[in-house]
Amino acid sequence: MTNSMNQVLAGRLDQLRSQNLLRVLRQVDSPQIPRALLEGAPVLNFSSNDYLGLASHPELIEASAQAMARFGFGSGASRLISGSLGPHQELEKSIARFKRTEAALVFSSGYATALGAITSLVTRNDIIIIDRLAHASIVDAARLSGAVLRVFPHNDCDALEKILARYESRDRDQQKILIVTESLFSMDGDIAPLKELVELKERFGAWLMVDEAHATGLFGETRGGLVQQFGLTGAIEVQMGTLGKAVGGAGGFIAGSEILIQYLVNRARSFIFSTAMPPANSAAAAKGLDLIAGPVGQARLERLRRNIALFSDLTGRPPAAQHSPIFPWMLGAEEKALDTAARLRELGIFVPAIRYPSVGLGEARLRITFSAAHSLEEVERLANAIKKAG
Numbered sequence: 001m002t003n004s005m006n007q008v009l010a011g012r013l014d015q016l017r018s019q020n021l022l023r024v025l026r027q028v029d030s031p032q033i034p035r036a037l038l039e040g041a042p043v044l045n046f047s048s049n050d051y052l053g054l055a056s057h058p059e060l061i062e063a064s065a066q067a068m069a070r071f072g073f074g075s076g077a078s079r080l081i082s083g084s085l086g087p088h089q090e091l092e093k094s095i096a097r098f099k100r101t102e103a104a105l106v107f108s109s110g111y112a113t114a115l116g117a118i119t120s121l122v123t124r125n126d127i128i129i130i131d132r133l134a135h136a137s138i139v140d141a142a143r144l145s146g147a148v149l150r151v152f153p154h155n156d157c158d159a160l161e162k163i164l165a166r167y168e169s170r171d172r173d174q175q176k177i178l179i180v181t182e183s184l185f186s187m188d189g190d191i192a193p194l195k196e197l198v199e200l201k202e203r204f205g206a207w208l209m210v211d212e213a214h215a216t217g218l219f220g221e222t223r224g225g226l227v228q229q230f231g232l233t234g235a236i237e238v239q240m241g242t243l244g245k246a247v248g249g250a251g252g253f254i255a256g257s258e259i260l261i262q263y264l265v266n267r268a269r270s271f272i273f274s275t276a277m278p279p280a281n282s283a284a285a286a287k288g289l290d291l292i293a294g295p296v297g298q299a300r301l302e303r304l305r306r307n308i309a310l311f312s313d314l315t316g317r318p319p320a321a322q323h324s325p326i327f328p329w330m331l332g333a334e335e336k337a338l339d340t341a342a343r344l345r346e347l348g349i350f351v352p353a354i355r356y357p358s359v360g361l362g363e364a365r366l367r368i369t370f371s372a373a374h375s376l377e378e379v380e381r382l383a384n385a386i387k388k389a390g
């Protein structure tokens with residue numbers, strides 16, 4: 001009998017192992033700070049998306065403690081049942097202010113945000129067109145929506161235009177088109193041509209959704225993201241962001257028109273059928289946004305950019321886009337990425353090897369991420385180590 005579930009699964013895991021694609025959880029016993037404790041050993045951490053070092057900021061901890069003291073820990077129910085607590089509503093007001101949109105809606109994760117928004121905006125009759133490197137949550141949402149899914153090569157507006165042209169003669173009243181991209185790409189660190197995308201979607205009567213998971217807090221006048229930096233806030237129908245990266249908390253959000261938000265409250269299933277995030281979480285995220293928009297955010301962003309520039313100088317490698325905190329160190333073969341990450345680990349440096357399915361097969365890489373919390377000396381240590389290990 002070779003059909004017991006455990007035997008079958010063990011066989012599948014063996015196959016992943018032989019392809020260098022097996023993943024395991026590794027225990028971290030410290031906050032997300034540069035000097036982390038990984039599996040009991042001190043490491044210099046260049047793996048986190050805590051770009052501004054806010055995840056363990058005392059003011060976020062204090063804000064969440066206060067919310068917990070007043071509201072308890074759990075939210076008790078979904079927002080539409082009884083869980084729409086003060087801190088959630090406050091957070092949404094903060095996000096709308098921060099993103100300069102009419103309104104915002106918070107979901108318990110970024111993944112749930114993409115799922116809820118996309119599946120409620122387009123259905124079987126419609127068309128969804130996504131960048132080839134769009135995040136898994138966008139891909140999964142697109143598939144789940146049942147809409148016709150088209151993929152354009154990464155950041156290739158000519159290819160996107162050709163796809164759009166194919167549907168030009170269709171009745172837009174009957175068939176909506178939604179284009180979805182990230183603004184700062186999570187695994188490649190480069191930036192979408194947002195202006196061109198807006199032009200295209202306007203020319204063809206399509207809608208545009210931009211996932212700012214990695215750009216929120218790092219670009220724009222008040223650090224609202226790349227959409228803000230490009231001056232496109234009013235031109236993009238759906239802005240998505242997450243609270244678990246630079247903001248230092250957890251969760252995701254959609255920012256846009258009042259009507260859009262009202263619609264999502266009524267139709268986004270991952271919002272409707274899911275318990276509200278803990279109020280402590282909302283309070284911490286609101287504090288994170290507060291800090292980001294003010295002098296703390298400004299100072300930390302400068303420190304982050306200083307670290308990016310130093311690493312770039314020391315290694316002779318420019319960032320994937322100006323001020324991008326994500327450095328993909330391309331290695332190709334999965335085994336090579338694992339070996340290089342292991343050598344860095346021996347040098348006391350934690351940089352994850354990113355492999356399929358986070359990136360394509362044979363596109364494995366180290367993904368180095370910088371934080372404002374890194375010191376110049378720590379960045380130097382990384383640069384030296386990577387020369388030795390690479």
Ligand SMILES: *Cc1c(COP(=O)(O)O)cnc(C)c1O
Pocket residue numbers: 109110111112114135137182186211213214242243244250251252
């Ligand atoms: C991290 C991420 C998400 C998912 O957000 P979570 O809050 O971690 O679930 C969605 N989109 C992009 C581009 C991301 O990087």
